[in-house]
Amino acid sequence: MTSLELARWQFGITTVYHFIFVPLTIGLAPLVALLQTLWVVTRKPAWLRLTRLFGKLFLINFALGVVTGIVQEFQFGMNWSEYARFVGDVFGAPLAMEALAAFFIESTFLGLWIFGWKQLPRGLHLASIWLVAFAVNLSAYFILAANSFMQHPVGAHFNPATGRAEMTDIVAVLTNNTALVAFPHTVTSAFLVAGTFVAGICGWLMVRSSQAGEATEAQTFRGGLRLGLVTVIVSGLGVAVSGDAQAKLMFQQQPMKMAAAEALCDGRAGAPFSLLAVGDLNNDCRGVRHLLELPGLTSFLASGDFQAPLEGVNDVQKRYEERYGAGQDYAPNLAVTYWSFRLMIGLGVGSAALALVGFWLTRGGVASNSERLARLSLAALPTPFLACSFGWIFTEMGRQPWLVAPNPNGVDALRLLTASGVSTAVSPAMVWTTLIGFTCVYGALAAVWFYLMRHFVRASLKHPAPVASEDSHPETAPLSFGY
Amino acid sequence: MELNTLWFCLIAVLWTGYLVLEGFDFGVGMWLSILGKTPAERRAVLRTIGPVWDGNEVWLLTAGGATFAAFPEWYATLFSGFYLPLFLILVALIVRGIGLEFRAKLDSPLWQRRWEQAIQVGSWVPALLWGVAFANIVRGVPLDAKHQFTGTFLGLLSPFALLGGLATTLLFLSHGAVFVALKTQGPLRTRALGWAKRMALPTLGVSGAFGLWTQVQYSVAWTWPVLGFVALALGAAALSVWREREGWSFTFSCLAIAGVVVLLFGSLFPDVMPALEPAHSLTVHNASSTPYTLRIMTYVAVALVPFVLAYQGWTYWVFRQRVTVDELTPALGEG
Numbered sequence: 001m002t003s004l005e006l007a008r009w010q011f012g013i014t015t016v017y018h019f020i021f022v023p024l025t026i027g028l029a030p031l032v033a034l035l036q037t038l039w040v041v042t043r044k045p046a047w048l049r050l051t052r053l054f055g056k057l058f059l060i061n062f063a064l065g066v067v068t069g070i071v072q073e074f075q076f077g078m079n080w081s082e083y084a085r086f087v088g089d090v091f092g093a094p095l096a097m098e099a100l101a102a103f104f105i106e107s108t109f110l111g112l113w114i115f116g117w118k119q120l121p122r123g124l125h126l127a128s129i130w131l132v133a134f135a136v137n138l139s140a141y142f143i144l145a146a147n148s149f150m151q152h153p154v155g156a157h158f159n160p161a162t163g164r165a166e167m168t169d170i171v172a173v174l175t176n177n178t179a180l181v182a183f184p185h186t187v188t189s190a191f192l193v194a195g196t197f198v199a200g201i202c203g204w205l206m207v208r209s210s211q212a213g214e215a216t217e218a219q220t221f222r223g224g225l226r227l228g229l230v231t232v233i234v235s236g237l238g239v240a241v242s243g244d245a246q247a248k249l250m251f252q253q254q255p256m257k258m259a260a261a262e263a264l265c266d267g268r269a270g271a272p273f274s275l276l277a278v279g280d281l282n283n284d285c286r287g288v289r290h291l292l293e294l295p296g297l298t299s300f301l302a303s304g305d306f307q308a309p310l311e312g313v314n315d316v317q318k319r320y321e322e323r324y325g326a327g328q329d330y331a332p333n334l335a336v337t338y339w340s341f342r343l344m345i346g347l348g349v350g351s352a353a354l355a356l357v358g359f360w361l362t363r364g365g366v367a368s369n370s371e372r373l374a375r376l377s378l379a380a381l382p383t384p385f386l387a388c389s390f391g392w393i394f395t396e397m398g399r400q401p402w403l404v405a406p407n408p409n410g411v412d413a414l415r416l417l418t419a420s421g422v423s424t425a426v427s428p429a430m431v432w433t434t435l436i437g438f439t440c441v442y443g444a445l446a447a448v449w450f451y452l453m454r455h456f457v458r459a460s461l462k463h464p465a466p467v468a469s470e471d472s473h474p475e476t477a478p479l480s481f482g483y
Numbered sequence: 484m485e486l487n488t489l490w491f492c493l494i495a496v497l498w499t500g501y502l503v504l505e506g507f508d509f510g511v512g513m514w515l516s517i518l519g520k521t522p523a524e525r526r527a528v529l530r531t532i533g534p535v536w537d538g539n540e541v542w543l544l545t546a547g548g549a550t551f552a553a554f555p556e557w558y559a560t561l562f563s564g565f566y567l568p569l570f571l572i573l574v575a576l577i578v579r580g581i582g583l584e585f586r587a588k589l590d591s592p593l594w595q596r597r598w599e600q601a602i603q604v605g606s607w608v609p610a611l612l613w614g615v616a617f618a619n620i621v622r623g624v625p626l627d628a629k630h631q632f633t634g635t636f637l638g639l640l641s642p643f644a645l646l647g648g649l650a651t652t653l654l655f656l657s658h659g660a661v662f663v664a665l666k667t668q669g670p671l672r673t674r675a676l677g678w679a680k681r682m683a684l685p686t687l688g689v690s691g692a693f694g695l696w697t698q699v700q701y702s703v704a705w706t707w708p709v710l711g712f713v714a715l716a717l718g719a720a721a722l723s724v725w726r727e728r729e730g731w732s733f734t735f736s737c738l739a740i741a742g743v744v745v746l747l748f749g750s751l752f753p754d755v756m757p758a759l760e761p762a763h764s765l766t767v768h769n770a771s772s773t774p775y776t777l778r779i780m781t782y783v784a785v786a787l788v789p790f791v792l793a794y795q796g797w798t799y800w801v802f803r804q805r806v807t808v809d810e811l812t813p814a815l816g817e818g
Contacts, residue, residue, distance in 0.1 A: 056588075063584035066537065067577040073547050074573060077562025084562075088555020089772040096548035097783055103541045104791045108798055111534035119801050164555075167772075170779045423563040425631045434570045441574055445581060452588055482533060482587070 004422045006431035007079040010438065014071055015396070016389050017442050021065035023388045026140055026187060027194025028058045029133035031231065033126070035224075040126055046220040053460050054198060054224075055129075055481060059114065060452050064445060066107070071438065079431065083403055083421030090156045090167040091146050094174065098142035105135035114481040140190070141183050148179035151399060152253045153407050158414040165404070165414055178253060181246040188238030189348070189391065191231055193384040196351050199228025199358060201457055203377030206362075208461055210369035217461075218367035225362060225377075229355045236352035243345075244301070251302040254405055256316040257398035260332050261341040262298050263288040264312045271310040273297030274338075283334050285313045324406065324415065332400040340394035347387035354380040486777040487767040490553040491755065493784060495748040497549055499741045501542035502613070502651075503658075506740055507733075508536045510659010512579060512606025513652075515599055518663055518674055522592065525599060527808045529583065531666035534802045536583060538795055540576070552780050556630055556770035557755045564624060564632025565616055568639065572609045579605025610655045611648040615639060618647025618693070621701050621750050626758035630765055643696060650693035653686040654743070658736045661720070664729040668805045676727055683721035690717060690739075694746060702750035709749060713742035 001009075032054050039047035073095065076084050084091075112120060113128040120128070149156075155172030156165045167173060202224030209217035251258045263277050265285035272293035280287030296306035311319075313331050320330040354376065361373050399405050406415035484492075511532050519525030532539075550558045562569060578601040586598035622643055625634040660682055664675035691714055698710045720735035751757065756765040771777065 059584065060588070063581055067580040070540075070544060070576060071573055073544055073551075074562060074569060076551065077547075077558045078566055078569060079563075081559035081563035084551065084555055084559040088551055088558060089776050092548065092550075092552030092555055092558070092772070093776060093780060093783075096545065096552040096780060099541060099545040099548040100783060100787045100791065103544055104538065104795070107537035107541050108535075108795050111536075111538055112798055112801060115534040116801060167776045167779070170776075423559075423566075425560075425563045425633070426566050430566050433567065437570060437574060441577060445577075448581075448585065452585065455589065482530065 001428060003079075003426055003428045003431050004419055006428055006435055007422050007426075008418070010079060010431060010435045011075065012393075012396075013435070014068065014075065014438055014442070016392065017446075018065065018068040018072055019388060019392055020385060021061045021068065022140075023186075023190035023193040023385070024197060025058060025062045025065050026136050026190035027192070027231075027235075028054060028061070028197065029129070029136050030191075031194050031198055031227070032058050033129040033133045035227075036126055036129055040122060046223055049220055050202075050224045052481075053201075053456070056456055057197075057201075057453060059110075059481060060449065060456075062110065064449060068442070078434070079423055079426065080403075080421050081423040081425065083416065086164050086416050086421065087149070087404060088164070090153075090165050090173060091149055093167065093170065094142045094146040094149075098139050098146075102135045102139035102142060106132055106139065109135070117481070137187060140186055141179075144182045144186060145174050145176060145179040147395075148176045148182055149173060150402075150404050151182075151395070152176060152178040153404055153410065153414045156414060158412045160413075177249060181242060181249055185239065185242035185246050188235045188242055189384070189388050191235035192239055192348065192351060193388060195228045195231030195235055196355070196380055196384045197228070199225050199232060199355065200377045200381040202228055203358060203362075203380075204374050205457065205461055206367050207369055207371065207374035207377070210367045215367070218369075222362060222367045225358065229358050229362075232352060232355035233359070236348070236355065239348055239352075243348075247301050248303065251310070253408060254399065255311050255408075256313065256320070256330055257332065257337065258302065259311055259313045259316055260285075260334050260337040260398060261394065262310075263290070263334050263338045264298070264310065265314055266312040267310055267315040268312070269299070269309040270296045270307045271298040271302075273301070275342075277338065279334060283329070283331065285331070285334060288334065328401065328417070330401060332398050337394060337398045340390040340397065344387050344390040344394055347383045347390065351380060351383040351387065354383065486774060486781060487771045488753075489781065490549075490771070490777055491748070491752060491767045494546060494549055494553065495744055497542055497546035498748075499744040501539070501546055502744060503737050503740045504539035504542060505536070506610075506651075506655045507658045507662040508532050508539055509606040509610040510655040510657070511663060512602045512659075513610060513656055514659055514663060514675070514678065515603050515606075518660075518671065518678070522595060523808050524671055525595075526587065527667060527671060527806050528663060529586070529602070530806045531663055533583075535795075535798055537580075538798065540580070549780070549784075553772055553777060554755055554765075554767075554770045555772060557765050560626065560630045560632060560756060560765060560770075561620070564626075564634070565619070565639070567636045568612050568616060572612050575605040575608035575612075577605075578602075579609075607652070610652045614648035614651030615644045617651075617747050618644040618697075620756055621647075621697055621747055623701075623757040623759050623764075626756070626760070626763045626765070628763055630758075630763065630770075643700075646689070646693045646696065650690045650743075653682065653689050654736075654740060657682040657686040657720070658733075658740065661724060661729050661732045661736055664724075665733050666806055668807060671808060672729075672805075676724065676729065679724045679729070679732065683717075683724055687714070687717045687721060690743070694743065697746060697750055702746070703752075706746050706749040709742055709746045713739050713746060716742055 032051060035047055035051040035054060039051055109128040109131040113125065113132060116125050116128065154176050155169040156167045159166045202221040206218050206221035206225055209221060262271065262274055263279065263285055264271055265288065272295045274290045275292040275294065277288050277290045299308040299310055300306045302308060302310055317330050357376065361368055361370065401418055402415060403418045403421040404414065404416040511528060515525055515528055519528045582598040582601035582605060586595050619639050624632060627633050657679060660675050660679035664672050664679055667675065694710050694713055698706060716735045716739035720732045720739060723732035723735060753767050754764045755767055755770050758764045
């Protein structure tokens with residue numbers, strides 16, 4: 001394999017892995033802050049119990065998000081140095097701002113929250129976790145602004161003398177409409193992940209406590225379950241609305257990505273939404289056979305009109321050849337784009353549907369002891385994680401062969417092919433080394449992560465914490481988050 | 484001051500923050516099982532950096548991000564050129580960070596022992612490699628006309644670079660020992676002071692030799708006083724530690740590391756990454772972003788850095804008490 005292919009695999013593996021932990025921490029930080037607020041306000045030990053459980057799970061995930069995030073920042077220079085040279089003037093700014101404005105708050109106040117249970121006054125301690133929650137979301141904004149420049153470059157021009165993109169308007173970069181729709185979609189998805197996480201774990205714990213005859217315990221977890229389910233349903237609506245807005249924008253800004261998502265070969269009016277298609281593996285849209293279609297739906301998604309004409313892969317290819325030069329296949333991998341788009345939507349809708357079922361099963365103030373609900377809770381856990389992963393695979397793979405996709409309204413040459421962004425000073429052997437190295441380290445950490453998560457959820461069932469005594473004497477509360 | 488020069492100085496400031504702060508983190512990690520004879524003592528040793536190490540590491544991320552924004556050519560050449568050493572540093576930082584976070588999560592002695600080893604390895608490797616990396620930058624590396632690194636991994640291991648690695652390792656060892664002495668009491672403090680005393684002369688000797696070599700062969704006239712300052716600071720740190728005044732010793736040790744960064748960056752200027760063929764060198768001008776980007780980033784830095792310094796400083800104030808071994812024993816709670 002070439003350095004290019006290896007570097008792409010490495011970016012894919014490290015990014016998808018990093019993005020297991022990121023959406024969970026983006027959504028879970030505000031939920032933990034909310035749980036702690038509920039405890040501070042109501043003084044009910046149940047909320048402290050849930051704060052501690054999810055606080056601990058949050059920390060495990062946050063740690064993995066942080067260490068894998070360092071790799072992300074360095075990777076642009078290590079494997080994609082030609083890209084870094086090309087866009088550094090524009091792309092580096094939001095990255096540096098993310099570090100200065102968000103990372104410092106996150107890490108510093110998280111330290112204060114973990115170790116400050118005794119040292120800080122209660123209000124200040126609570127403020128620390130809210131600051132962490134604010135900063136992780138701010139962080140998401142800056143990184144999405146950077147990513148959006150790759151999807152839809154604005155606020156910059158191409159300087160032929162230096163051969164690179166140069167920033168002309170930071171406000172335009174930070175208020176890129178691509179980022180403004182990507183941010184709510186990403187954050188609501190993160191809440192969907194965290195809501196499912198809280199609901200799934202609490203659901204399982206509720207049923208197990210209920211079966212063991214621990215009525216108080218079961219009610220505690222029922223509270224967490226309902227909170228998680230509300231989060232899923234509200235954020236699920238947000239995901240749908242923001243996703244729709246994002247799709248409409250993407251039809252304008254990256255028509256090839258959307259044509260590929262539908263495996264739509266030739267343009268037509270009233271384009272149907274394909275539910276199932278099979279194709280040959282040569283990335284040729286003429287080989288795709290659509291087996292199940294909903295008429296007019298893709299046109300409706302693109303523009304709100306069931307009869308609107310849409311471009312197909314071949315149309316965009318022809319247009320791009322005229323504009324950006326012949327001899328380049330401008331279509332992304334059709335199978336990956338088509339299926340990741342469907343899996344993202346299907347799994348996202350699936351988790352919202354599971355939440356509605358959960359709501360129905362826990363109605364009437366009763367903690368259920370149904371084995372079916374316990375299994376459903378565990379089965380629901382991975383669905384929004386997978387939906388998020390497929391969402392990013394779709395976004396990034398659908399942008400290929402571009403690293404910086406051309407702006408359809410752009411007047412100059414601000415675009416970069418992925419093949420031109422890879423480091424030229426790095427040999428395939430070197431990329432192999434780091435690819436194998438990171439994959440092994442990440443694999444081992446995944447095993448440890450899974451083991452720890454399972455351990456804490458189970459431990460929370462077997463040894464109820466002495467919450468009542470902590471509540472009455474907070475100064476003697478053990479430092480259960482510290483070392 | 485011209486914006487390019489200002490950003491060169493700001494990046495030096497970020498590296499100073501990083502090496503001063505994570506420098507003692509690395510030191511604490513390297514001393515872990517030498518200072519901590521029992522699990523409770525090792526827990527206390529780690530507790531000295533517990534609330535702050537993650538914030539300290541963000542200085543590295545900010546230095547990286549700022550280099551990307553202000554000097555993209557430097558960022559691209561450096562990170563792709565030093566590919567394998569950076570990979571080793573990244574893996575070390577990963578296992579170290581995870582070790583710090585996961586070690587106390589389970590009550591099993593074997594589990595804790597394994598993560599302690601991860602923390603130790605994860606502290607030694609970057610402590611050594613940052614010195615090797617900076618020595619290579621100062622010495623100059625093979626770059627072609629397009630600023631592409633043409634050297635090899637083994638080519639980075641010259642005697643000068645290895646001496647640089649040894650110097651940072653010793654500096655961080657001393658810095659960390661004094662920090663543990665400052666943050667603990669009882670036998671742990673005594674032991675840390677003992678090691679700090681023993682480390683003082685080797686640190687002064689090796690760092691002095693590296694500084695002198697840098698000064699004589701690669702630097703400019705105005706950094707002579709900086710070298711003198713580093714030597715004085717290290718001497719004062721040694722003197723204070725012998726008089727068991729670890730607060731002063733730590734202050735001088737911070738100043739010494741800051742002085743080393745000034746010496747290294749001072750030797751570079753106006754290059755950011757000199758090439759063996761001087762015409763191919765990266766300078767603050769040919770490696771930088773546009774004046775517009777530099778101006779925007781300056782506003783952002785001026786607006787945010789004071790806040791960062793204020794709340795990070797406040798964290799150290801909140802956790803100013805010395806860590807005791809006893810208070811920590813029952814600390815593992817479930818749920």
